Amino acid sequence: MVFGYKEVVEYLGDSDLTEEEMIENLKMNTRRYAKRQLTWFRKYGECITWLDNTQGIEKNIEIIIEGD
Numbered sequence: 001m002v003f004g005y006k007e008v009v010e011y012l013g014d015s016d017l018t019e020e021e022m023i024e025n026l027k028m029n030t031r032r033y034a035k036r037q038l039t040w041f042r043k044y045g046e047c048i049t050w051l052d053n054t055q056g057i058e059k060n061i062e063i064i065i066e067g068d
Helices: 005-012 019-047 057-066
Strands: none
Touching (some): 005 019
16 A cells, blocks of 8 residues: 555645645544554454564464464
8 A cells, every 4th residue: 555645646636735734634544544454453363473573584484384
């Protein structure tokens, strides 16, 4: 997903938006997207296996092979 494209195009187009309004719209839409992500993770969190890149690739491979 590309963030801000819609807002910038609207601002540059025939809209009467100011730059400040465009920035506020961008912030608001980004927050909404983040909220939808959090809602999805809460709903499906038990199905997710998180990998930790600080553990090294070998540990992540082990997690993937072992599964749940």
